[in-house]
Amino acid sequence: MERSSPNxxxxxxxxxxAVGHFLNDLCASVWFTYxxxxxxxxxxxxxxxAGLLLMLGQVADGICTPIVGFETDRRSCFPVYGARxxxxxxxxxxxxxxxPFIFNPCLGCSDTTPEFAKILLYAPLIVIFxxxxxxxxxxxxxxxxxxxxxxxxxxxxxxxxxxxxxxxxIMVYGVAWLLFHFQPTSTGDLSGNLGPQDIPIFRNLxxxxxxxxxxxxxxxxxxxxxxxRKAGQREAQLEVETAVESTPLLPANPCPTxxxxxxxxxxxxxxxxxxxxxxxxTRLIVNLSQTYIPMYLTETLGLHKNYIATIPLVMYMSGxxxxxxxxxxxxxxxxxxxxxxxxxxxxxxxxxxxLGVPGNWVYAAALLLGAGTSTILVTSLAMTADLIxxxxxxxxxxxxxxxFTDKVSNGLAVMLIQNLxxxxxxxxxxxxAPFYKIVMxxxxxxxxxxSLVMLGLLTIWPIRIRKGM
Numbered sequence: 001m002e003r004s005s006p007n008x009x010x011x012x013x014x015x016x017x018a019v020g021h022f023l024n025d026l027c028a029s030v031w032f033t034y035x036x037x038x039x040x041x042x043x044x045x046x047x048x049x050a051g052l053l054l055m056l057g058q059v060a061d062g063i064c065t066p067i068v069g070f071e072t073d074r075r076s077c078f079p080v081y082g083a084r085x086x087x088x089x090x091x092x093x094x095x096x097x098x099x100p101f102i103f104n105p106c107l108g109c110s111d112t113t114p115e116f117a118k119i120l121l122y123a124p125l126i127v128i129f130x131x132x133x134x135x136x137x138x139x140x141x142x143x144x145x146x147x148x149x150x151x152x153x154x155x156x157x158x159x160x161x162x163x164x165x166x167x168x169x170i171m172v173y174g175v176a177w178l179l180f181h182f183q184p185t186s187t188g189d190l191s192g193n194l195g196p197q198d199i200p201i202f203r204n205l206x207x208x209x210x211x212x213x214x215x216x217x218x219x220x221x222x223x224x225x226x227x228x229r230k231a232g233q234r235e236a237q238l239e240v241e242t243a244v245e246s247t248p249l250l251p252a253n254p255c256p257t258x259x260x261x262x263x264x265x266x267x268x269x270x271x272x273x274x275x276x277x278x279x280x281x282t283r284l285i286v287n288l289s290q291t292y293i294p295m296y297l298t299e300t301l302g303l304h305k306n307y308i309a310t311i312p313l314v315m316y317m318s319g320x321x322x323x324x325x326x327x328x329x330x331x332x333x334x335x336x337x338x339x340x341x342x343x344x345x346x347x348x349x350x351x352x353x354x355l356g357v358p359g360n361w362v363y364a365a366a367l368l369l370g371a372g373t374s375t376i377l378v379t380s381l382a383m384t385a386d387l388i389x390x391x392x393x394x395x396x397x398x399x400x401x402x403x404f405t406d407k408v409s410n411g412l413a414v415m416l417i418q419n420l421x422x423x424x425x426x427x428x429x430x431x432x433a434p435f436y437k438i439v440m441x442x443x444x445x446x447x448x449x450x451s452l453v454m455l456g457l458l459t460i461w462p463i464r465i466r467k468g469m
Contacts, residue, residue: 016223017147018160021140023092023213024133025168027099030206031057032287033172033312036414037294038103038202041194049115051418053122054291058411060127064134065407066400069142082226084146087139092217094132096210098125103206105199138400143226164216166320171212173313176205180306194298194305266398271463274454275380275387276405281451282380283406284413285346286373288443290315291414296353296440299432301362314366319374326378335379335386336459342375343448343455350445353437369444376451386463413443 035057039050068087101107106121140161148154179201266272293315294308301307329338349369357365388398417439422431 012223013147013225014157014160016220017143017157018164019216020088020143020220020224021136021161022164022168022216023095023210024136024140025165026172026209026213027095027129027133029169029172030103030209032290033294033308034176034202034205035102036291036418037194037298037308041295041298042196042198042202043105044196045115045118047418047421047423048415049119051415053119053126055411055415056123057126057130058407058414061130061134062404062407062411064131065138065403066397068131068135068138069397069400084139084143085221085224085226087135088217089221091132091135091137091139092214094128095136096214098129098132100203100206100210101125102129103202141399143224146226147224166316168213169316170313172205172209173309173316175208176201177306177309177313179205180309194308198305266401270461271387272398272401274458274461275383275463276402278451278454278458279380279384279402280405280409281447281454282376284409284447285444285451286377287406287410288413288417288447289369289373289440292417292436292439292443295432296436297362300434300436300440301357302433303362307362311362311366314363315370315373318367318370319377322371322374323378326375330379330382335383336455339376339379339383339455340452342372342379343452345369345372345375346444346448348372350441350448353440354445383458383463417443 035054036050039045039053040047045053068091071087102122102125106113106118109118109121144154144157148157183198183201290312293311297303297307297311298305326338329341333341345368349365349372352365352368384398384402420435422435423429
């Protein structure tokens with residue numbers, strides 16, 4: 001492992017590592033913001049069919065995440081290259097080779113091709129893409145403790161990684177705005193409504209972001225060096241993981257005695273379920289708001305399709321800037337009150353939608369929702385870290401379990417909403433406008449109330465791991 005100085009990692013090492021998740025961030029932004037609107041409004045799929053494709057991807061991601069995490073720690077097909085970089089490379093290839101086809105008309109399809117046949121053609125592409133996405137995510141995160149030997153380096157690597165996440169979202173929404181803004185009049189809809197004429201827009205958007213993301217992935221693989229696993233290292237790890245009933249060995253360096261936990265132990269901890277439900281609710285608010293805001297803008301408010309690029313950008317920038325006050329706010333009023341403040345902003349947005357958002361005030365509502373969702377997301381991640389505490393030997397499992405509840409619940413929620421859609425056989429009908437308004441009220445506001453209940457339970461029964469005490 002190369003360092004520029006004995007005090008920490010070099011800048012080049014940090015940057016080359018940070019860009020390793022850039023492709024994933026680009027694809028995730030397109031997936032959550034535009035997949036549903038693309039298949040429903042542009043490709044004219046039925047509501048249930050569009051929801052089924054999104055749910056399929058979320059479930060595949062949720063199942064693959066813990067499996068990839070487990071296998072990444074077990075073995076590598078190319079030990080010299082590194083287990084984590086091997087999985088990262090395999091996942092990157094899967095993403096690059098499948099994601100462009102998800103936002104393109106299926107090969108061999110025509111206007112007379114039945115909808116179920118199109119679904120069968122898209123389904124394997126979506127599953128492969130999501131499994132590849134999970135491989136990149138888990139392998140990239142698991143490199144942080146291996147590359148960084150100090151807490152300072154870990155914080156810096158995470159900060160660099162988040163900076164490129166911000167850049168990825170800005171790039172997606174910026175490119176989308178440019179493509180819509182400079183769409184040829186001959187191919188565009190002068191009314192500003194989304195439709196089949198916009199297929200080239202989404203195709204070009206995906207091709208651009210995949211090409212850029214692939215280039216950054218090459219930089220990651222060239223510039224990041226994974227330290228080869230030493231002989232016997234895995235065997236020693238397995239010995240620790242399976243020694244449930246045995247007496248633990250004394251550490252080489254004197255330190256306070258701590259009981260090691262394995263993945264099964266977490267299911268006996270009530271705090272594990274408390275945080276899992278809170279994290280699931282948080283992700284439901286964040287992801288479903290991002291998924292349905294384009295339909296709310298175009299169908300309920302009747303805004304020009306350019307707004308499906310500008311409003312998500314405003315939301316993300318609001319969340320980004322509000323993240324800077326998270327640390328001092330947590331220090332001032334604590335985790336629970338910070339989360340409560342975020343919930344208040346989310347519920348205020350729902351009330352605003354219920355009362356009606358007039359004209360350009362939609363930007364103010366977007367600022368409110370962006371700040372609120374960012375606050376609860378950052379704080380819920382901090383609570384998850386509090387749950388893990390010094391039991392880092394099982395940290396990957398805890399994050400994987402949280403991710404599983406997040407992905408599956410989001411997929412099921414989208415499928416439920418799509419099946420409740422009043423317009424069954426057409427892209428939109430007069431009932432569209434009130435339906436998407438109800439969704440933007442009920443999802444953020446309703447789930448925020450459930451989160452508030454869970455937050456109240458945490459104040460009564462604080463986060464505490466009984467075995468590790």
